[in-house]
Amino acid sequence: MTGSSLQLGPDGQLRHLLTIEGLPRSVLRTLLDKAEGYADMRRGDDKKNLALHGRTVVNLFFEASTRTRTTFELAAKRLSADVLNLQVSASSTSKGETLLDTLKTLEAMQVDLFVVRHEASGAAQFFAEHAAPDVAILNAGDGRHAHPTQALLDMFTIRRRHPSFSKLKVAIVGDILHSRVARSDIHALRILGAAEIRVVAPRPLIPAGIETLGVKVFNELDAGIAGVDVVILLRLQKERMVGAFLPSTGEFHRDFGLTRARLAKLSKDVMIMHPGPINRGVEIEGDIAYGDTRSVILEQVEHGIAVRMAVMETILANRP
Amino acid sequence: MTGSSLQLGPDGQLRHLLTIEGLPRSVLRTLLDKAEGYADMRRGDDKKNLALHGRTVVNLFFEASTRTRTTFELAAKRLSADVLNLQVSASSTSKGETLLDTLKTLEAMQVDLFVVRHEASGAAQFFAEHAAPDVAILNAGDGRHAHPTQALLDMFTIRRRHPSFSKLKVAIVGDILHSRVARSDIHALRILGAAEIRVVAPRPLIPAGIETLGVKVFNELDAGIAGVDVVILLRLQKERMVGAFLPSTGEFHRDFGLTRARLAKLSKDVMIMHPGPINRGVEIEGDIAYGDTRSVILEQVEHGIAVRMAVMETILANRP
Amino acid sequence: MTGSSLQLGPDGQLRHLLTIEGLPRSVLRTLLDKAEGYADMRRGDDKKNLALHGRTVVNLFFEASTRTRTTFELAAKRLSADVLNLQVSASSTSKGETLLDTLKTLEAMQVDLFVVRHEASGAAQFFAEHAAPDVAILNAGDGRHAHPTQALLDMFTIRRRHPSFSKLKVAIVGDILHSRVARSDIHALRILGAAEIRVVAPRPLIPAGIETLGVKVFNELDAGIAGVDVVILLRLQKERMVGAFLPSTGEFHRDFGLTRARLAKLSKDVMIMHPGPINRGVEIEGDIAYGDTRSVILEQVEHGIAVRMAVMETILANRP
Numbered sequence: 001m002t003g004s005s006l007q008l009g010p011d012g013q014l015r016h017l018l019t020i021e022g023l024p025r026s027v028l029r030t031l032l033d034k035a036e037g038y039a040d041m042r043r044g045d046d047k048k049n050l051a052l053h054g055r056t057v058v059n060l061f062f063e064a065s066t067r068t069r070t071t072f073e074l075a076a077k078r079l080s081a082d083v084l085n086l087q088v089s090a091s092s093t094s095k096g097e098t099l100l101d102t103l104k105t106l107e108a109m110q111v112d113l114f115v116v117r118h119e120a121s122g123a124a125q126f127f128a129e130h131a132a133p134d135v136a137i138l139n140a141g142d143g144r145h146a147h148p149t150q151a152l153l154d155m156f157t158i159r160r161r162h163p164s165f166s167k168l169k170v171a172i173v174g175d176i177l178h179s180r181v182a183r184s185d186i187h188a189l190r191i192l193g194a195a196e197i198r199v200v201a202p203r204p205l206i207p208a209g210i211e212t213l214g215v216k217v218f219n220e221l222d223a224g225i226a227g228v229d230v231v232i233l234l235r236l237q238k239e240r241m242v243g244a245f246l247p248s249t250g251e252f253h254r255d256f257g258l259t260r261a262r263l264a265k266l267s268k269d270v271m272i273m274h275p276g277p278i279n280r281g282v283e284i285e286g287d288i289a290y291g292d293t294r295s296v297i298l299e300q301v302e303h304g305i306a307v308r309m310a311v312m313e314t315i316l317a318n319r320p
Numbered sequence: 321m322t323g324s325s326l327q328l329g330p331d332g333q334l335r336h337l338l339t340i341e342g343l344p345r346s347v348l349r350t351l352l353d354k355a356e357g358y359a360d361m362r363r364g365d366d367k368k369n370l371a372l373h374g375r376t377v378v379n380l381f382f383e384a385s386t387r388t389r390t391t392f393e394l395a396a397k398r399l400s401a402d403v404l405n406l407q408v409s410a411s412s413t414s415k416g417e418t419l420l421d422t423l424k425t426l427e428a429m430q431v432d433l434f435v436v437r438h439e440a441s442g443a444a445q446f447f448a449e450h451a452a453p454d455v456a457i458l459n460a461g462d463g464r465h466a467h468p469t470q471a472l473l474d475m476f477t478i479r480r481r482h483p484s485f486s487k488l489k490v491a492i493v494g495d496i497l498h499s500r501v502a503r504s505d506i507h508a509l510r511i512l513g514a515a516e517i518r519v520v521a522p523r524p525l526i527p528a529g530i531e532t533l534g535v536k537v538f539n540e541l542d543a544g545i546a547g548v549d550v551v552i553l554l555r556l557q558k559e560r561m562v563g564a565f566l567p568s569t570g571e572f573h574r575d576f577g578l579t580r581a582r583l584a585k586l587s588k589d590v591m592i593m594h595p596g597p598i599n600r601g602v603e604i605e606g607d608i609a610y611g612d613t614r615s616v617i618l619e620q621v622e623h624g625i626a627v628r629m630a631v632m633e634t635i636l637a638n639r640p
Numbered sequence: 641m642t643g644s645s646l647q648l649g650p651d652g653q654l655r656h657l658l659t660i661e662g663l664p665r666s667v668l669r670t671l672l673d674k675a676e677g678y679a680d681m682r683r684g685d686d687k688k689n690l691a692l693h694g695r696t697v698v699n700l701f702f703e704a705s706t707r708t709r710t711t712f713e714l715a716a717k718r719l720s721a722d723v724l725n726l727q728v729s730a731s732s733t734s735k736g737e738t739l740l741d742t743l744k745t746l747e748a749m750q751v752d753l754f755v756v757r758h759e760a761s762g763a764a765q766f767f768a769e770h771a772a773p774d775v776a777i778l779n780a781g782d783g784r785h786a787h788p789t790q791a792l793l794d795m796f797t798i799r800r801r802h803p804s805f806s807k808l809k810v811a812i813v814g815d816i817l818h819s820r821v822a823r824s825d826i827h828a829l830r831i832l833g834a835a836e837i838r839v840v841a842p843r844p845l846i847p848a849g850i851e852t853l854g855v856k857v858f859n860e861l862d863a864g865i866a867g868v869d870v871v872i873l874l875r876l877q878k879e880r881m882v883g884a885f886l887p888s889t890g891e892f893h894r895d896f897g898l899t900r901a902r903l904a905k906l907s908k909d910v911m912i913m914h915p916g917p918i919n920r921g922v923e924i925e926g927d928i929a930y931g932d933t934r935s936v937i938l939e940q941v942e943h944g945i946a947v948r949m950a951v952m953e954t955i956l957a958n959r960p
Contacts, residue, residue: 048694
């Protein structure tokens with residue numbers, strides 16, 4: 001059973017969120033609609049909601065990410081769940097057997113929802129396959145495979161400016177090869193009917209056969225982003241910055257970084273996106289990220305909480 | 321004053337939980353009865369209870385144990401307490417003086433309950449001796465001395481299958497010498513009137529004089545577990561696996577590990593227990609733990625939350 | 641704009657708490673009065689208050705301090721806020737740019753209040769300068785600059801014994817040079833009108849020009865504390881115990897440590913204070929801290945929670 005079929009129940013309702021691939025457009029839209037209800041909470045408001053009162057959410061992170069964990073923790077707390085953060089070293093659970101022990105032990109504590117992040121592709125699916133029927137699994141990033149809540153928050157952010165995707169042109173720029181964000185965004189954009197999806201990267205960072213996902217490949221930045229409505233920059237992982245794939249970060253920035261000069265050639269309504277955290281002076285020139293109205297990077301962060309609240313509430317409500 | 325007298329108030333009510341030794345049978349039974357009220361909470365339920373609303377519980381762990389801390393954290397949160405997790409390196413508080421400073425400082429923050437885990441036997445008692453009269457101390461494991469909530473959850477799990485202990489035969493298998501779980505289980509089984517308690521281990525892992533606790537000693541596994549109703553396997557601590565006490569973990573498994581072949585010789589109703597986490601292929605053959613109906617290891621985990629909630633509520637309610 | 645003007649709104653209300661310097665006496669008194677309302681919560685009480693229900697407080701600690709973080713965490717939880725603890729290594733955010741990224745990212749999650757601790761003087765002010773208008777910043781210690789909540793809890797503790805400061809003589813003893821506590825206490829004592837403020841330290845630990853703050857300098861302990869009502873001992877940071885500033889901790893204790901013999905020469909009503917954690921046998925003889933009625937060190941800890949609750953509630957209530 002694949003992740004995409006595993007996550008849907010017999011009536012097509014969302015039981016887990018493992019991947020964007022294969023999600024019906026209606027499910028995706030329903031999640032985005034539900035997130036609208038959480039997107040306008042502001043400082044000063046009582047941001048607490050009783051939807052998950054008395055439920056137990058465990059953030060089970062085998063791969064460290066304070067920032068991502070923080071967004072899930074806040075989302076769960078604002079829904080009134082009890083939240084546990086467990087940071088597990090992947091090395092101590094390298095075998096499937098002990099991953100299973102961890103799952104079964106926490107399940108026995110009547111945990112309702114696991115937010116799982118793991119460096120191995122397929123880890124969240126493994127959890128969903130082996131979990132008790134009334135446990136929900138939320139993939140917070142598995143290897144190079146998928147990062148579905150990131151794609152949802154990206155779509156949410158785009159949709160607020162462009163309610164229809166049918167004429168939308170989107171360029172995804174950077175390390176496509178290693179990026180679970182790129183994969184999840186491509187699936188989401190196709191499902192929502194985007195007119196054109198481009199991937200823009202130096203050849204070594206383009207995965208073989210990517211065209212089969214319905215994208216156009218560009219190996220040159222200016223051509224790749226010309227005329228688009230949205231530019232999604234990907235984070236260049238430090239460990240991949242220098243080595244087999246790239247000569248240097250300086251060279252990457254020169255050829256594929258979004259500079260003021262390049263930004264000037266784009267539409268004044270273009271949306272500049274990045275999943276964060278940014279590497280200043282690598283993917284993007286320092287002061288564009290938080291100092292230019294075309295950058296919606298902080299809107300993405302804000303919407304991340306709303307989208308995660310919507311997903312948590314949905315998959316827990318859909319339990320048998 | 322010993323821990324066993326220190327933990328009981330003038331009217332015999334439980335003020336702290338430091339050790340099972342010396343607890344009246346009625347106190348032990350009342351705790352198990354109270355835990356019944358928390359044992360049937362399920363996923364999907366609102367598991368929140370207001371018993372400790374506005375009280376402050378500190379998990380003060382001088383010895384790292386994510387798993388045990390998690391069970392106390394969940395228990396306290398489900399009782400609506402405010403919970404603080406403090407992981408303190410034992411080296412930084414090696415002297416009684418600074419242990420006292422830590423206690424007094426946290427007490428001044430109006431902490432109601434301390435859950436204390438320490439590698440030194442007697443640490444929880446030290447806290448109870450020096451704490452303010454209205455502070456409650458819960459021992460979450462002190463050196464080789466005691467682990468009372470583990471014994472309570474073991475008794476709870478056994479009692480659900482065997483309401484009367486009077487005909488019960490129980491074998492405790494493994495590193496008896498270093499095990500606070502073994503000590504606490506032996507005391508609990510005696511107090512509840514178990515018919516026969518056996519300890520089963522290679523000679524170097526049997527403490528001198530253990531017979532005075534009312535147990536039978538076996539140095540051979542098959543004889544030791546023949547005819548028993550319950551087998552409690554102990555965790556073999558990694559640092560003791562090889563060295564003065566044991567030739568090798570392989571040899572331990574061959575001679576004292578619970579294999580499928582050995583399990584086949586036992587009653588089909590035998591209960592296989594382990595405090596976790598298990599070392600697969602050492603104390604137990606890989607797939608028995610979570611793949612055989614005779615293993616109740618996950619029930620133990622589940623009951624651990626209920627038992628800890630019952631203890632927390634009891635000792636806080638019994639404050640002067 | 642300086643921290644002292646930045647923290648007051650157009651009508652003189654407290655918007656952030658960055659420093660004691662420049663605070664109007666009325667503001668300071670109002671905070672202390674409000675803290676009175678929280679100071680009598682006891683074990684056994686339901687210590688929960690709904691003032692910050694549904695608000696989000698982030699403890700953003702670039703400098704590790706479990707103890708200080710604990711007091712802010714408890715204060716926020718007792719006010720029913722959702723609390724996130726983020727421990728950030730200062731090295732990873734050494735540039736102002738990335739400090740700003742951290743602020744802006746967390747702001748986008750609709751965080752209401754940041755409790756900031758940083759080894760660099762001015763860090764909290766930097767946050768206040770760049771924060772959104774409805775975000776509140778609470779300085780939990782910035783370099784050698786300020787530690788305003790420590791000064792407030794010290795004043796609170798003194799005021800409970802001495803309702804009027806007008807005849808009060810206070811000596812601050814120890815490493816004045818590196819101490820943000822000393823600076824904040826001096827400002828607070830002046831604002832509240834203390835009769836005499838002394839600083840007592842070996843010459844290398846007295847900052848040049850300290851007299852301009854209105855204090856008298858003493859380089860000898862017995863003379864420095866003779867006739868005072870309050871002795872505030874400062875913590876000697878370990879990394880500064882030996883080296884350029886001091887010959888040895890033994891010598892420091894001999895010359896500047898509060899011993900039983902020295903204590904005997906002081907008034908029987910003298911208050912002995914220390915921000916904690918104490919170094920036994922360095923600043924103070926072992927058993928005075930928690931074993932002498934003149935020591936109010938534990939009262940300071942207790943009042944620390946009340947004062948922090950008062951500050952959090954005040955600066956969040958004063959948002960535009």
